[in-house]
Amino acid sequence: MNQRLWTFAGGKHGQFSIDSVTAVRGEPLPTAPRLDVTQRADRPRDATYVLRGVVSNERYVNRGEKGLLVSKQEALGRAEATCSVLIPIKKSEAWWGLSQDERRAIFEDQSNHIALGMKALPQVARRLHHCRDLGEDAPFDFLTWFDFQPRESAIFDDLLGALRTTEEWQFVEREVEIRVTREPGTSSK
Amino acid sequence: MNQRLWTFAGGKHGQFSIDSVTAVRGEPLPTAPRLDVTQRADRPRDATYVLRGVVSNERYVNRGEKGLLVSKQEALGRAEATCSVLIPIKKSEAWWGLSQDERRAIFEDQSNHIALGMKALPQVARRLHHCRDLGEDAPFDFLTWFDFQPRESAIFDDLLGALRTTEEWQFVEREVEIRVTREPGTSSK
Numbered sequence: 001m002n003q004r005l006w007t008f009a010g011g012k013h014g015q016f017s018i019d020s021v022t023a024v025r026g027e028p029l030p031t032a033p034r035l036d037v038t039q040r041a042d043r044p045r046d047a048t049y050v051l052r053g054v055v056s057n058e059r060y061v062n063r064g065e066k067g068l069l070v071s072k073q074e075a076l077g078r079a080e081a082t083c084s085v086l087i088p089i090k091k092s093e094a095w096w097g098l099s100q101d102e103r104r105a106i107f108e109d110q111s112n113h114i115a116l117g118m119k120a121l122p123q124v125a126r127r128l129h130h131c132r133d134l135g136e137d138a139p140f141d142f143l144t145w146f147d148f149q150p151r152e153s154a155i156f157d158d159l160l161g162a163l164r165t166t167e168e169w170q171f172v173e174r175e176v177e178i179r180v181t182r183e184p185g186t187s188s189k
Numbered sequence: 190m191n192q193r194l195w196t197f198a199g200g201k202h203g204q205f206s207i208d209s210v211t212a213v214r215g216e217p218l219p220t221a222p223r224l225d226v227t228q229r230a231d232r233p234r235d236a237t238y239v240l241r242g243v244v245s246n247e248r249y250v251n252r253g254e255k256g257l258l259v260s261k262q263e264a265l266g267r268a269e270a271t272c273s274v275l276i277p278i279k280k281s282e283a284w285w286g287l288s289q290d291e292r293r294a295i296f297e298d299q300s301n302h303i304a305l306g307m308k309a310l311p312q313v314a315r316r317l318h319h320c321r322d323l324g325e326d327a328p329f330d331f332l333t334w335f336d337f338q339p340r341e342s343a344i345f346d347d348l349l350g351a352l353r354t355t356e357e358w359q360f361v362e363r364e365v366e367i368r369v370t371r372e373p374g375t376s377s378k
Binding site for chain 2: 059101
């Protein structure tokens, strides 16, 4: 198993209670009562759906941006960060056919993706998982997993709203938003 | 199955006869008489070793370079290109910890990776496969697959020699070179 592989399974089990599932663009995902987030090697058999992705190297961030991000960002799983959101995204073939400099120009110069994310730090923590280069047939290209305290949810909503108006989001073919809650005092592990 | 997934299996079967296996850096791979190159979904059971990788988007090439590459490069599998070479490579954690601009600077500004590859066009055809973000535990980060006519092998050898002296290659932890031959008149498919 790839040690950087994470599995998100919607079904009857899991640390998180699913509050809402919104199909932002394209096909929805089924509803389920719980979300299970693990680094397990096998695919949970009794899940309604299973999404998997790998934490990888950064694709766009430059040295200066990386230094700023590292200095401001917090780790996932803080005790009071009981709100989590999973956002699976699929981008278009047009996006993947662009060269690196073209994608970077859209991502940051035109869309301020990194700068927008920076504005939500340190309140919103995140981890990005890549699915496009898994050997398996993956329905999404990315899974982004966020957490924050309930009282900081406006900061997260603003980030989401701003990103969805960007040039980069013109290349998003499918997006689902899964909002979940962890009972305070329980572990996210 | 990911439609961009390719499987390279060393063993008793396959379109290619293995001429040599050289451990350029780090651990070797076992010897085997044949190499099988397919887009099969399952792992061949009777193989001595199985390497898998996914064709993905370009990570460093800019628009101008991409235009030049596309205008000069040939497809794999030309009738007379009976010499093929598979080069599996693993890079260090130091490489993967660099930011995008740092990797691009080493890759092209300091190491001329794209420019060196361009000099071998159109004689040497190639396809790059990514293994680092497979869900499975992959022993290499990249598999590059080349083919050329026997009389053009000096062009390929020069490319390989030049790449191995670059700054980028300081980050290569493991490299194996598998030289194979296809009988003229047989298909590489």
